[in-house]
Amino acid sequence: MRNKRVFMLMIGFILFIAIIGFSLSDRKELTWPEKFLKDTSGFVQQWFYKPAGYIAGFFEDIRDFRMIYEENERLKSTVAAYARDKVEYNFIKKDNERYKELLGFSEQQKQMYDYNYLIAQVISISNDANNRTMTINLGSKHGIEKNMAVTTVDGLVGLVSSVTPFTAAITPITELNETSPTFNSISATIEGRENESFGILSSFNKETNRILMTRIGENDKMEIGDTVITSGLGGVYPRGLRIGTVETKQVGDFGLTYTASVKLATNFDHLAEVFVVQAASSEENAP
Numbered sequence: 001m002r003n004k005r006v007f008m009l010m011i012g013f014i015l016f017i018a019i020i021g022f023s024l025s026d027r028k029e030l031t032w033p034e035k036f037l038k039d040t041s042g043f044v045q046q047w048f049y050k051p052a053g054y055i056a057g058f059f060e061d062i063r064d065f066r067m068i069y070e071e072n073e074r075l076k077s078t079v080a081a082y083a084r085d086k087v088e089y090n091f092i093k094k095d096n097e098r099y100k101e102l103l104g105f106s107e108q109q110k111q112m113y114d115y116n117y118l119i120a121q122v123i124s125i126s127n128d129a130n131n132r133t134m135t136i137n138l139g140s141k142h143g144i145e146k147n148m149a150v151t152t153v154d155g156l157v158g159l160v161s162s163v164t165p166f167t168a169a170i171t172p173i174t175e176l177n178e179t180s181p182t183f184n185s186i187s188a189t190i191e192g193r194e195n196e197s198f199g200i201l202s203s204f205n206k207e208t209n210r211i212l213m214t215r216i217g218e219n220d221k222m223e224i225g226d227t228v229i230t231s232g233l234g235g236v237y238p239r240g241l242r243i244g245t246v247e248t249k250q251v252g253d254f255g256l257t258y259t260a261s262v263k264l265a266t267n268f269d270h271l272a273e274v275f276v277v278q279a280a281s282s283e284e285n286a287p
Contacts, residue, residue: 116278139166155265178202187233216258
């Protein structure tokens, strides 16, 4: 038995040396056992590597989706901020343009007629049929007095009817009525022909939205399209305030004078800022 074990050990050692020698020899091709082992291991590896690749790709896609979602949220915030800033910019731009127009008008009128114009904000409008007034944010503390004329860049608005320390009520020209004891007439003339034309604005027609101009002389050269302004006569309305445009002209009731229909220059639907006209004497007495 002992010799048999020694013999088997020698046989195994010889085979081991032979295999090593065979492996280290310069061979062009693999043996079929080696080929079988390689093919088997490759086939098994692909079943492990493919699912592992799919899983790794799945988690990578989740990470990409997360990044895209976060980027999308940032873009949404940026777009919302841009839209908000755009709206605010448009408001500021419009306000700036309007203030430039108001300032230009105030300076031009002041140079022409030596009036001071106090810019006021319209804070409320009353729709009461018996008391159609609008309220501004200036009062007696700012130099506002009763019966001061109120205008806009476009044209005459009305007259200050009552005053408190910090607010004032304005009766609009659309309430002009010849039967009213307090607001019944405005003396007017034509711009550019102040010494040749004259008339009285006596009432406002709420159906046609036109103001009636009466007592126009037979030889008056007033024409359709002329600009009607205040004449300054009567001591209430300063001269030179634009009122509107002559739209029609016709013979009066008794055939001795003419009447005209005047389209107001001011749009009363969207009044935001107005000017209170402060004459030189009032300006000197203002606090």
